[in-house]
Amino acid sequence: MEALQQFWDGLVSQLSYLGKLGINMLPGLQYTVGLFAVTVLLSIPLGLCLALLRNSRIRVVKGLTGFYVWIMRGTPLLLQLFFFYYGLTFIPVVGPYLTMGRFQAACVTFVLNYAAYFCEIFRGGILSVESGQYEAAQVLGFTKWQTNLKIVFPQMLKVSLPSVSNECITLVKDTALITAIGVTEILYFAKSAVNRDVDVSAYAIAAIIYLIMTYGLTKLFNWLEKKFHY
Amino acid sequence: MSMITVRDLRKAFGSDSVLEGVTFSVEKGETVAVIGPSGAGKSTMLRCLINLESADSGEIRIEDQPLLDNGKYPDEKARRKICSKMGMVFQNFNLFPHLTVLQNLVLPPVNAKKYTRPQAEEKACALLKKVGLEGKEQSRPSELSGGQKQRVAIARALMMEPDVLLFDEPTSALDPQLTGEVLAVIRELAREHMTMIVVTHEMGFAREAADKVLFMGDHVIIEEGTPEEIFYHPKDPRITEFVSKIL
Ligand SMILES: Nc1ncnc2c1ncn2[C@@H]1O[C@H](COP(=O)(O)OP(=O)(O)O)[C@@H](O)[C@H]1O
Ligand SMILES: [Mg+2]
Numbered sequence: 377m378e379a380l381q382q383f384w385d386g387l388v389s390q391l392s393y394l395g396k397l398g399i400n401m402l403p404g405l406q407y408t409v410g411l412f413a414v415t416v417l418l419s420i421p422l423g424l425c426l427a428l429l430r431n432s433r434i435r436v437v438k439g440l441t442g443f444y445v446w447i448m449r450g451t452p453l454l455l456q457l458f459f460f461y462y463g464l465t466f467i468p469v470v471g472p473y474l475t476m477g478r479f480q481a482a483c484v485t486f487v488l489n490y491a492a493y494f495c496e497i498f499r500g501g502i503l504s505v506e507s508g509q510y511e512a513a514q515v516l517g518f519t520k521w522q523t524n525l526k527i528v529f530p531q532m533l534k535v536s537l538p539s540v541s542n543e544c545i546t547l548v549k550d551t552a553l554i555t556a557i558g559v560t561e562i563l564y565f566a567k568s569a570v571n572r573d574v575d576v577s578a579y580a581i582a583a584i585i586y587l588i589m590t591y592g593l594t595k596l597f598n599w600l601e602k603k604f605h606y
Numbered sequence: 607m608s609m610i611t612v613r614d615l616r617k618a619f620g621s622d623s624v625l626e627g628v629t630f631s632v633e634k635g636e637t638v639a640v641i642g643p644s645g646a647g648k649s650t651m652l653r654c655l656i657n658l659e660s661a662d663s664g665e666i667r668i669e670d671q672p673l674l675d676n677g678k679y680p681d682e683k684a685r686r687k688i689c690s691k692m693g694m695v696f697q698n699f700n701l702f703p704h705l706t707v708l709q710n711l712v713l714p715p716v717n718a719k720k721y722t723r724p725q726a727e728e729k730a731c732a733l734l735k736k737v738g739l740e741g742k743e744q745s746r747p748s749e750l751s752g753g754q755k756q757r758v759a760i761a762r763a764l765m766m767e768p769d770v771l772l773f774d775e776p777t778s779a780l781d782p783q784l785t786g787e788v789l790a791v792i793r794e795l796a797r798e799h800m801t802m803i804v805v806t807h808e809m810g811f812a813r814e815a816a817d818k819v820l821f822m823g824d825h826v827i828i829e830e831g832t833p834e835e836i837f838y839h840p841k842d843p844r845i846t847e848f849v850s851k852i853l
Binding site: 506508509511512514515516517518519522526527530531534606 | 657658686689692693704713717746748762766
């Protein structure tokens with residue numbers, strides 16, 4: 377009886393500790409979700425523009441966007457994060473004007489980095505649209521923009537959706553990187569709690585929060601893929 | 607005034623000469639069949655007419671407007687304007703797969719501000735009925751047979767009310783039992799005196815429905831005449847050989 381009571385008290389205090397941890401981490405969620413939202417909302421349109429430039433017939437434009445994509449995909453995201461947060465300041469003359477807050481630097485880095493990935497995804501999607509579609513649009517009097525907007529992009533989206541979905545799930549997990557420049561997101565709180573309480577539970581709570589987010593995204597994209605099926 | 611006048615049209619892909627001085631004209635209301643062996647340049651000639659390819663030299667006049675004048679093209683805006691008088695039906699249909707049949711028909715005239723959406727929908731339904739596809743408005747192209755797809759493509763081209771329709775082997779991608787339904791639609795247009803150029807391997811169709819037949823071989827038009835002349839009294843032995851092989 378005594379032992380059961382003890383077990384019960386232990387369980388209650390453990391659960392209330394976990395609950396408290398979870399609640400304490402919630403302020404971190406604003407940065408995690410905020411960075412995710414900013415990155416998705418800005419890097420997808422930017423990636424689409426880059427994809428159009430990357431498929432451009434003008435050699436210089438094509439080359440420059442190719443170079444940009446090569447740099448952004450060929451170097452670690454963490455390095456880029458350090459570069460934009462710590463590094464820009466040291467550029468002669470303009471450096472002081474480029475100094476950003478932690479979260480601002482994180483947003484800039486993620487948008488620029490993810491735009492490069494989306495660029496390559498969309499470029500593949502655009503190339504998968506058959507030349508006959510452009511020809512039909514031309515003889516039916518579509519302008520270049522009408523062709524892109526109403527014929528090419530919707531077809532590209534269908535092809536690209538699975539890769540976009542992958543990229544968004546990776547993005548959720550990548551947001552944890554910004555703890556390295558001291559943004560107080562979820563992992564930041566988890567790490568402090570682990571060090572403070574000498575208890576690993578906080579990492580488990582953080583993991584569950586990430587899992588909930590990636591699970592939700594997976595469901596959302598499955599639904600989108602069904603909707604875009606034709 | 608001829609509907610289409612082509613004079614000494616030349617075109618090469620790199621060092622590969624494909625059109626070596628093609629000359630012909632099409633009168634208003636005429637159905638012209640273009641026949642000839644594969645690789646003769648029939649598709650290239652048709653694509654030059656509607657500015658999907660640029661020719662190297664020669665002259666193309668559409669309703670007396672110069673699309674190509676002495677080897678020179680006008681600016682893009684002028685080319686678009688001239689080509690807007692023509693429609694084209696492709697071998698592979700080229701329907702927009704992400705749109706329903708009705709949307710395929712409605713989008714082009716709405717884009718071009720030719721019709722409001724309700725007007726376009728009304729016209730689309732009437733044209734679908736005409737090509738025998740009433741009730742397919744909400745289908746996706748992937749749900750249709752090849753013959754149905756091609757009939758949608760013809761209806762879509764007609765939505766823009768072209769003065770001329772170009773067909774590039776409209777039945778070549780179809781199972782043999784489906785060619786009839788497509789050819790019937792084209793024959794009906796011929797009866798209504800739609801001006802058409804039809805590149806085809808359907809000799810029966812060329813013989814019965816065409817007012818004029820062009821035989822194209824070796825990158826030029828070898829002979830032009832009535833179906834009677836081309837099929838029964840050809841002057842060139844290459845035509846005799848081609849016709850006997852294919853019939
Ligand atoms: N885009 C292209 N690039 C290079 N060669 C081409 C192209 N289109 C057609 N050709 C060549 O031009 C020749 C004529 O082709 P085409 O006009 O399609 O003939 P047809 O329609 O009479 O069969 C062929 O030898 C073909 O290989
Ligand atoms: Mg051909």
